[in-house]
Amino acid sequence: MSKKINSLAVAVVAICLSFTAAARDFTMGGIKIEQPWTRVTPEGAKVAGGFMKITNTGKQADTLVGGTFPLAAVFQVHQMSMDGGVMKMSELAGGLEIAPGATVELKPGSYHVMFMDLKQPIKAAETIKGSLIFKKAGTIEIEYTVAPLGAKDPGRSDAKH
Amino acid sequence: MTGAIGHRTWIALSLFAIISIGVGLAASAWRRDAPLSAPLIGGPFALTNHEGKRLTDKDLLGQPFAISFGFTHCPDVCPTSLLDLSAVIEKLGPEAAKMRFLFVSIDPERDTPEQLKLYLSSFNPNITGLTGTLDEVKVAGKAYRAYWQRIPTSDGYTMNHSTFTYLIDRHGKFHSLIAYQQPVDTQVAAMKRVIAVP
Numbered sequence: 001m002s003k004k005i006n007s008l009a010v011a012v013v014a015i016c017l018s019f020t021a022a023a024r025d026f027t028m029g030g031i032k033i034e035q036p037w038t039r040v041t042p043e044g045a046k047v048a049g050g051f052m053k054i055t056n057t058g059k060q061a062d063t064l065v066g067g068t069f070p071l072a073a074v075f076q077v078h079q080m081s082m083d084g085g086v087m088k089m090s091e092l093a094g095g096l097e098i099a100p101g102a103t104v105e106l107k108p109g110s111y112h113v114m115f116m117d118l119k120q121p122i123k124a125a126e127t128i129k130g131s132l133i134f135k136k137a138g139t140i141e142i143e144y145t146v147a148p149l150g151a152k153d154p155g156r157s158d159a160k161h
Numbered sequence: 162m163t164g165a166i167g168h169r170t171w172i173a174l175s176l177f178a179i180i181s182i183g184v185g186l187a188a189s190a191w192r193r194d195a196p197l198s199a200p201l202i203g204g205p206f207a208l209t210n211h212e213g214k215r216l217t218d219k220d221l222l223g224q225p226f227a228i229s230f231g232f233t234h235c236p237d238v239c240p241t242s243l244l245d246l247s248a249v250i251e252k253l254g255p256e257a258a259k260m261r262f263l264f265v266s267i268d269p270e271r272d273t274p275e276q277l278k279l280y281l282s283s284f285n286p287n288i289t290g291l292t293g294t295l296d297e298v299k300v301a302g303k304a305y306r307a308y309w310q311r312i313p314t315s316d317g318y319t320m321n322h323s324t325f326t327y328l329i330d331r332h333g334k335f336h337s338l339i340a341y342q343q344p345v346d347t348q349v350a351a352m353k354r355v356i357a358v359p
Contacts, residue, residue, distance in 0.1 A: 042233070042240055044279030046271075049236040074316045080237065085340060087238045088321045091314040108237050116234075116316065149283065150244035 024145070029137035030058020031098070036144045037154035038128065041121045048072070048122055050113040050130070050144060051106045051154070056098040060136060064113075065095035067132040071122065072115035079111050095135070108152055122146060202327055202335040204304030208265065208297055211277040211290035216263075222333055225355045226261035229326040230307040232268035233280040238324055240283075242341060246326075247285035249348045257287055259356045265301055266292040267309040267322055330358040 026033040036052035050069065056062055067075045077096050080089040096111060098104050106112050113132075122128070128144045147154050207217040227246075231239035243264065250257045264281070266272035269292045272280075277290030292298065302309065309322035324341035328351060336355045339348050 042243075042280050042283035044276055044282075045233060045240070047234050047236045076314060076316070078319075082324070082341065085325055086308055086321060086323045087341075088312075089236075089319050090312050091319075093315065108241075112236070114236060150241045 024143075026140055026142045028134075028140040029062075030056055030060070030100075031062055031134055031137040031140060032057055033132065033140060033142050035154055036130070036142045037147055038115070038122055038144045039147045039151050040124050040149040041118065042149065043121055045121055046116065046118050048115045048118060049078075049108065050115060051108065052142070053103055053105050054096075054098055055103040056100055058136075059100050061097055061099050062137055063095040063097045063135040065133055065135055067113060067130060069113075069115045069130045070128065071118050071120055073117035073119070074115075076114045076116065077111075078114045080109060082109065124148065202304075202306055203329055203333060206297070206301035206304055208291040208293040208301060209274055211274050211281055211292075213274045216289070216291060218333060221261060221329075223331050224261055225259070225331050225336070225358065226263055226329050227326050227339070227352065227355075228263040228265060228305060228329065229324075230265045230267050230302060230305070230309065230322060231324075232266050232320055232322070233272050233276055234268060234319065238322075238341060242324065242326070243281075243284045243288065245342065245345060245348065246288060248345045249352060250285045250287050252345060252349045253352055256353065256356060260352065262288045264288055264290050265298065265307075266290065267298060267302060267307070268320055269293055269295055269298050328352070328355040330355055332358075 024035045026036070032055040034053040034055070036050060038048055038050045041048045054064065064077055066077065069075050077092045078089055079092055080087065082088070091114075096104065104111060124146060126146050128146065130142055130144060132140045132142060134140065145154055203218075205218050207215065210216050229242060229246075231242065233239070246262060250262060262285075264277075266277060272290075272292045274290070274292060277292055281288055281290045291301075293301075305327050307323050307325070309320050312319050312321055326339040328336040328339065330336045336358060337351055339351055
């Protein structure tokens with residue numbers, strides 16, 4: 001409930017970047033980012049995935065083209081799928097387009113933002129600030145929560161089925 | 162002239178021999194009612210483990226093992242599989258000591274033994290990381306019918322790869338497959354079955 005009120009306040013107040021540390025939703029122009037999260041990485045890991053829900057409340061399509069993550073030298077937008085036991089992953093060179101009114105979920109096994117050349121592993125109990133860059137909405141400052149190693153969603157601590 | 166004919170005959174005979182062996186293997190697999198033809202998965206390999214020591218298929222004879230392929234620059238599937246495998250090993254308890262758990266890097270350019278050692282320190286210590294030269298890894302991958310492909314990105318590359326775990330019995334024979342994200346209990350049961358092979 002308080003999250004809703006919080007994000008509403010953000011939407012109303014912020015034309016530019018403005019959010020509270022507790023907020024999990026971030027809005028800029030017609031783009032709303034819900035609950036960005038990432039995961040603890042294994043030792044020595046050089047890559048990690050970032051996940052969130054992106055909603056385009058605007059009248060025009062917008063495209064996630066990039067972003068920044070403080071622990072990573074490289075930030076890419078990727079898609080991933082499983083095809084007959086084969087994991088396939090590729091960079092979306094043109095970015096990820098969000099149609100007007102559409103919500104796209106970035107989640108494990110699907111679309112994700114990819115943090116590459118990690119300078120250090122991602123540790124538990126951190127929140128990590130980052131940004132996303134959209135073609136039209138511009139730069140949105142966001143904050144990732146950190147789920148445990150192998151987590152399938154941001155909230156649960158158990159990755160098993 | 163006769164040389165040419167001899168050459169052709171030789172090719173024909175070779176082809177015949179290869180086809181015969183193939184049919185024979187398929188037939189023997191069929192008779193045993195195996196879900197996958199046993200002789201076609203598994204085979205010789207020689208790799209280097211995460212401690213820098215050499216390991217070959219011969220060293221494993223007498224001990225069942227689980228072998229899977231992946232890489233440490235893998236954001237999702239590999240850590241998830243290794244986490245599942247860690248849970249499986251824990252659930253196996255003392256039984257786990259009766260088999261080996263191998264993780265072969267398909268990205269030996271970046272996955273040195275040191276990198277594998279560091280990476281695997283986040284998982285169950287019974288998992289052995291393996292890497293080698295590109296050729297050595299290719300030989301191992303081919304033996305297990307593992308598939309991978311290098312996919313360029315704007316700043317380097319990533320890998321598409323198959324995600325199966327292959328279970329091999331103590332005689333070095335293929336036993337069964339575990340698919341990505343099969344429930345931990347199902348995996349534990351499969352491991353117990355391969356351990357139980359006399």
